[in-house]
Amino acid sequence: xxxxxxxxxxxxxxxxxxxxxxxxxxxxxxxxxxxxxxxxxxxxxxxxxxxxxxxxxxxxxxxxxxxxxxxxxxxxxxxxxxxxxxxxxxxxxxxxxxxxxxxxxxxxxxxxxxxxxxxxxxxxxxxxxxxxxxxxxxxxxxxxxxxxx
Amino acid sequence: xxxxxxxxxxxxxxxxxxxxxxxxxxxxxxxxxxxxxxxxxxxxxxxxxxxxxxxxxxxxxxxxxxxxxxxxxxxxxxxxxxxxxxxxxxxxxxxxxxxxxxxxxxxxxxxxxxxxxxxxxxxxxxxxxxxxxxxxxxxxxxxxxxxxxxxxxxxxxxxxxxxxxxxxxxxxxxxxxxxxxxxxxxxxxxxxxxxxxxxxxxxxxxxxxxxxxxxxxxxxxxxxxxxxxxxxxxxxxxxxxxxxxxxxxxxxxxxxxxxxxxxxxxxxxxxxxxxxxxxxxxxxxxxxxxxxxxxxxxxxxxxxxxxxxxxxxxxxxxxxxxxxxxxxxxxxxxxxxxxxxxxxxxxxxxxxxxxxxxxxxxxxxxxxxxxxx
Numbered sequence: 001x002x003x004x005x006x007x008x009x010x011x012x013x014x015x016x017x018x019x020x021x022x023x024x025x026x027x028x029x030x031x032x033x034x035x036x037x038x039x040x041x042x043x044x045x046x047x048x049x050x051x052x053x054x055x056x057x058x059x060x061x062x063x064x065x066x067x068x069x070x071x072x073x074x075x076x077x078x079x080x081x082x083x084x085x086x087x088x089x090x091x092x093x094x095x096x097x098x099x100x101x102x103x104x105x106x107x108x109x110x111x112x113x114x115x116x117x118x119x120x121x122x123x124x125x126x127x128x129x130x131x132x133x134x135x136x137x138x139x140x141x142x143x144x145x146x147x148x149x
Numbered sequence: 150x151x152x153x154x155x156x157x158x159x160x161x162x163x164x165x166x167x168x169x170x171x172x173x174x175x176x177x178x179x180x181x182x183x184x185x186x187x188x189x190x191x192x193x194x195x196x197x198x199x200x201x202x203x204x205x206x207x208x209x210x211x212x213x214x215x216x217x218x219x220x221x222x223x224x225x226x227x228x229x230x231x232x233x234x235x236x237x238x239x240x241x242x243x244x245x246x247x248x249x250x251x252x253x254x255x256x257x258x259x260x261x262x263x264x265x266x267x268x269x270x271x272x273x274x275x276x277x278x279x280x281x282x283x284x285x286x287x288x289x290x291x292x293x294x295x296x297x298x299x300x301x302x303x304x305x306x307x308x309x310x311x312x313x314x315x316x317x318x319x320x321x322x323x324x325x326x327x328x329x330x331x332x333x334x335x336x337x338x339x340x341x342x343x344x345x346x347x348x349x350x351x352x353x354x355x356x357x358x359x360x361x362x363x364x365x366x367x368x369x370x371x372x373x374x375x376x377x378x379x380x381x382x383x384x385x386x387x388x389x390x391x392x393x394x395x396x397x398x399x400x401x402x403x404x405x406x407x408x409x410x411x412x413x414x415x416x417x418x419x420x421x422x423x424x425x426x427x428x429x430x431x432x433x434x435x436x437x438x439x440x441x442x443x444x445x446x447x448x449x450x451x452x453x454x455x456x457x458x459x460x461x462x463x464x465x466x467x468x469x470x471x472x473x474x475x476x477x478x479x480x481x482x483x484x485x486x487x488x489x490x491x492x493x494x495x496x497x498x499x500x501x502x503x504x505x506x507x508x509x510x511x512x513x514x515x516x517x518x519x520x521x522x
Contacts, residue, residue, distance in 0.1 A: 017326030019224060020356040065497040067469060068396055069427045070455035083495035084354040085398065086333070089224040093245050096226065098496065099354055135356055 006092070007032055013091035024091065024122075026133025039129045042140045054124035056147055057115050061102045076148060078105045088118050090125075097121055101136075104146055111145035113138065188269040189213070194277070198264065204230070205259040214279040214376050215272065216318065217332055221260035228259045233269040236262055281320070282306055282375045287346065289369055292433035295353040296398060297364060298338065300346055301375060308344040309377065311337060313384060313409035314402045314491075314519070317347065317377025321359045324366055333359035334379070336493070336519065338401035340408040347375060350401040382493075382519040384410065389487040389515070391417040394474055394502045396425040399493035400434060402519055406491065407438075411445050418486050420448045421477065425470025425498070428454055429461030451477060471501045478509040492518035 003011065011032050016023035028035060043050060063074035064081030071080045084099040097117040105112040119136040122128040130137040182200025187207070189195070198207050205221050205228050208214070217228040226246030232255050239247060243258045262268070284301035292298050303309060311317075314336070321331040339348035353364045367373070384406050395403045403422060410420075426432040431454075438450040453473040457463035466473045482488070488511045492499050499518050506516055 013224070015326070017328060017358070018222075019358075021325075021327070021358055021361045022356050023326075066501070067455065068425070068495050068498040068501070069431075070469065081497070083497065084352060084357065084360075085335075089226070089245075093242065095245060099357070100495075101355065 003031070003033065009093070010091040013089075013093075019088060019091055020135075022135050024128075024134050024136075025131035026135075026137060028131025028133060030131070032128070035131055036126070036128050039140060040127050043127075043143075046140050046144050048140060048144060050123060050127055053143055053147065054120060057104075057120050057123075060104050061100070061115065061117065061120065064102045064104075065100070073107070076106060076108065077146075078107050079103070090118060090121055092122075092126055094125065095121060106146050106148060109145060109148070111142065113142050113146040182265050185264045186267040187264070188267070190271055190274065191269075193274075200264045200266070202264060203260050204262040204264055204268070204270070207264055208259065209281070212280065213272075213276060214281060215259050215276065216279075216334070216379055217260065222329070223258060223261055226258065229256050230259045231255060231271040232257045232262065233271060234267070236265075236268060278310075279377060279379060280306060280309075282309060282377070284347070284373050284375050286367060286369050286371050286373055289367065292350070294430055295364075296433065297351050297353075299349045299351060299363065299367070300339075301348070301373060302346050303344075303375070304372070309347060309375075310344065311341050311378035313337070313341055313405040314382040315378040315380040316382075316402070316519075317349075317375050317379065319349070319359065319363075320374035320376060321362045322373075324362055327358055327362075331358045331362070332376070336380075336382075336398075336402040337378070337405045340405055340412055342409070342412055347377075348401075350398045350404075352398040380519070382491075382517060384415070384491075385489060385515075385517065387487070387489060387515075388416070388418055389489045390482055391420045392474065392478070392488060392490040392506065392511070393420070393422040394425070394470060394490065394492045394494070394498070395422070396470060396494035396498050397431070399495075399498075399519070400424060402493050403491060404434065407441065407448070411441065411448070416447065418447070419482070420445075421482070422448070422450050423470050423474045423477070424450070424452045425473070425494075426452070426454055427456050428458045429463060430458070449481075469501070470498065471505045474502065475505045475509065478505070484510065487515075489515040490517065492516070 013019050014024035060077060060079050063072055064079035069082050071078050081102040086099050087096040088099055089096050100117045102115050116136045119138055123138055184197050185200035187196040196211050205215055215228045223242040239252055240261050243261050283304040285304055287302045288300040290298040316334050316336040318332050318334050323329060335349040335351060337347055338350045351360060351363050354360045382402055393403045432452055435452050442448050442450045451466055453466035453470050454463050455469050490506050490511050492502050503516055
């Protein structure tokens with residue numbers, strides 16, 4: 001399948017060693033559009049709306065950021081946000097994001113998810129949850145478990 | 150039959166070679182921009198260079214280092230310069246990093262400007278002082294489970310003049326999947342008096358191109374390039390109460406400033422250093438700063454843990470570093486004495502610190518910070 005120049009640029013930027021050490025695909029060798037469309041289908045099947053998920057994750061990250069690395073109890077979750085110096089660009093070239101990773105644990109079920117600011121942007125703006133095995137992949141099933149949807 | 154196949158293969162190879170030659174010749178003619186003149190800051194510096202290469206790299210080859218974090222891959226948006234001559238419209242690769250005002254002012258990413266004709270640019274004068282240094286890794290000291298204190302001995306040039314609080318860039322060589330050089334900025338942890346050695350405190354960032362190298366591959370004795378000095382963070386004059394707040398590797402520039410002050414006998418009314426960590430495993434340099442406290446009567450060191458583990462047996466201050474600072478400002482400091490503050494850490498910590506400091510009467514123009522951004 002031939003990709004647009006923009007998608008092709010993003011695909012290259014997602015390779016290991018380009019923007020991040022491990023890259024955005026993990027062990028997933030499917031074409032980028034296929035990963036996106038399959039995850040869109042899976043999100044839909046699980047009753048998850050990209051915008052609603054993004055809004056809730058944004059709220060949780062904001063709660064975690066207030067404690068600069070310490071765990072925060074926020075509603076049904078324990079949220080811990082860790083931040084490093086600098087920022088990381090979106091491979092689709094539409095912004096830069098803090099190097100910030102938030103661990104969200106549902107305190108009742110124990111289900112957890114690590115959400116980077118860039119991963120959240122990729123979910124919200126591009127419906128790209130990253131390839132299977134990528135360090136910051138947002139697995140739809142894990143999103144559902146953690147958000148308790 | 151075999152002769153026919155070989156002949157066909159040779160013919161195809163011959164045609165391919167001829168085409169490659171033609172393309173190379175066309176490339177030599179079409180992409181030969183000859184010599185190009187770069188006028189920097191209205192003739193303060195003039196360079197005559199071979200055209201065709203990006204402005205960023207060409208300036209670097211000629212000893213002028215524009216800060217950049219990605220090494221010219223148009224992913225960091227840091228290498229901005231003002232271009233005073235016509236080099237065409239902004240490229241799509243530049244636009245995500247530009248405000249409307251920057252576009253109007255023809256601020257450009259120097260890594261995206263290909264030198265095709267004479268060009269006039271404007272850069273801050275202090276960039277002329279930046280040099281690329283060869284250095285040898287003298288010592289790597291783990292200070293926590295994810296943070297290392299790195300000492301580099303400068304080889305060529307052998308000395309660097311910098312101000313406490315400034316930063317430099319480390320040029321991480323290609324490794325594993327990382328094809329090009331990776332450039333990352335780190336604050337000096339050392340005082341300027343150690344001009345032949347520079348120190349950095351570097352925390353591991355999961356997935357980070359540079360910190361993965363530093364923590365997994367860098368070894369004592371190897372060479373590493375340092376580009377610097379850069380930045381405007383540093384000590385300001387005045388006989389106020391000096392409040393320093395840092396978290397994590399944000400300790401580095403504060404350490405540089407405080408040691409420099411102590412060495413030079415620079416006095417303030419009092420100096421308070423609030424250093425925040427989550428648990429005992431994140432805390433470091435405590436003995437060093439307690440020793441400085443004993444040797445320097447105006448200096449007070451207050452480490453605090455926001456979520457100490459039981460095994461830490463922590464008897465010091467507990468709470469977010471902003472809460473601890475607020476408490477000390479109310480209970481230990483004289484409200485009548487003017488105050489100034491120096492902050493280094495995550496944006497969240499800095500934003501919260503600024504609120505606390507404002508509430509405590511520290512004017513905005515006396516709050517200096519080095520945000521992790």
